[in-house]
Amino acid sequence: MTSSSLSYPEPDSDGKGPNSGELMTASAALERVAQRFDAAGGLGLMVIDGSFIDAIERKNGHEARRDALNALGRLVQQVAADKLHECDLVMTAEAGRNEIWVAFLNWVDDASILRHEIPSFEKALAQLIHKNAGKAFYPHLRRAPKVEMGFEVCFRNPRFSAETQLYRAVEQAREDVQHNIAQRARERRRRFQEIVLDRNVYSVYEPIVEVDTHVVFAYESLVRGPENSEFHSPIHLFGAADEYDMVFELDCQSRASGLRGAVDFPKGTKLFLNILPTAFHDPNFRAERLIETLAKCQLLPTDVVFEISEQESIENFSVFKESRDYYRSLGFQFALDDTGSGYAGLEALLEISPDFIKMDRAFVSGVDEDFARQDLLSALLTVAEKMGAKVIGEGLDRPEELEMLSKLGIHYGQGWLFGHPTPLRPRE
Template identity: 50%
Template structure:
């Protein structure tokens, strides 16, 4: 039997192909164990599957697990011997179990082969990024792993030895998870305490004149680490209770990197409901910081997430009133990304409305998107808000925005985010 095992089609809608179950392969495991004399067992889990089932249902979980199973089987063909097995683990664990059968005279399978398979699996997950979890998640999935070993002992039943090896792998997996969590917290603390955050700036362009209207500050963690992307940074910060500290650091970096911003150009800076509790963002200190950066409040637009503003309108109204009295403006971000955008538009009364890329991508070829954006443009015009269309990739999309009277566009059509001035990224890596 090939280690890949043919992935079986499941007729039920929403179900993905699956690996043979460990419980159904016990006789095969026993026979191969008896012939070889030893086996190594690698248990693999992706923790994100449980919340996917909670939020989107069992079919969503099965679909994602099916992608993982297909990847595991593919690697089995490429890396394992024909006697080895790639199986689905115990029901409810969403676990992949890789068993390699070897003679007991060498520990190479423990030292080299199973770790090599695990590393290859991690590389494949990293290469696929958020596509593995899409559309239920967008981040790169995490991987937990553990190894167990059994050497054939005729005094013990094969099922007993398999159970012990599986328990050993689970203990090893749990230990690795705790160890990695501790190391991840240390890395996150290093970022916060050593202020290892830099900013890049994405241009926002006036659709009609094709000139730069402003720049959005985007945070980046240390180059070449898993915390480089803002999504990974904030996800880890949330796990470690460091969101407020990281958020303060990102705002400070966004201002610091904007020194020398061309006169009359807006700086768009992301804020959260807790911003008002940052002592460096209270009136006196904030104005002093702006002076040091050659900026005034009228140069700065605070971006608030549609999702976060809806979660607590009253908190955001307090922030809006406090900073608007100082001369700052506001933009409502991610409008149309799946939340009650019109309610947020009414409650926050922003000067700018940033429309999610899902409304913009392919708008030149999609009458429905054009109709929706035209309707939103009418609403925004009535409230004196101007639209910024995010995710622009083509000149045809830009031309369509002009036909609809959309004021501004943002996206890779105008260039990738870059620093506004020379920074010594090497010292922060």
């Protein structure tokens, strides 16, 4: 089988041929498909949904949309050349739709098309997209897009025109796409709910080091979902929690996990514990219960720093500051994370008045080679010292960056230069 026999029109059909780099359009292929449909008595039609291309066009224009659709078409062709018959056909949908259609025209009057051909084609295409998306859709996408497929089997009914039946088959296949999207979304939601119900999260700890002495000053607790799952990354974990309105519950579990993993915590070091502003509404976060939990870990309030991201919205700073002052009176400290990464940075910095200011890695990475970054960190250090706060540079990867932080007078550093986040003890 060859991809050209699967994918391209005759040279005189619409001016495109095997060297054009573009697929046959559905309108150009209609007569050919209808003839085969009449002769065989049936066909299978797959719709490959390229909705992700909509965002590419909105951001980068119609030429980027064309390139992305052609790239998707080439991936489909590549699978078709290996999996389909010579009479089968790959084509683009009508104008304005980011879809690829595959007509299975090698009609055999049994269910093998549903049992074998379709599942084999879908699996191979999904694997190819996952493997090659970074290259195929460069520079528009950084990761493999979600590409859904729908399918319809259509038996020829002479009461209707072949064209009418074909377009009905397309609509049915599109409905199948939407059904598959909804089904996968339900399954994903259930998987996430199981994680939350089972409290199946754990914590790893990243060292925060004194810049001048290289002594570990603290550890930041970072939550992780189940290993080898789609929710392992905290970005995906909290992204799903936000999507399913379960952020509060996940935040509670993350704090609990951070404390569980801190049993036998190294003496003389601080524990940075990420919290959301809503944490103050958690019954387990009330002072008496929290201090009781800390005691089980042999920790005191003075050992704990509550870390709040600049990117988190604090709806009422007055209420927040009341809670902050109360917990400070007990010995807890506060850190502002991701400083400089959001729009509300200066307001959050002034209103929260943190004990530690963590500069986002965007301002630390390459600081040894960038005078602007050096000036910015120096200016922030001046502000921090007037506030009585210490500065932590995040995202350190190279010794040269650490050396520059030392020259600038930055107090602490954090990053993979000091090792990747790991559990403090073996997981049970």
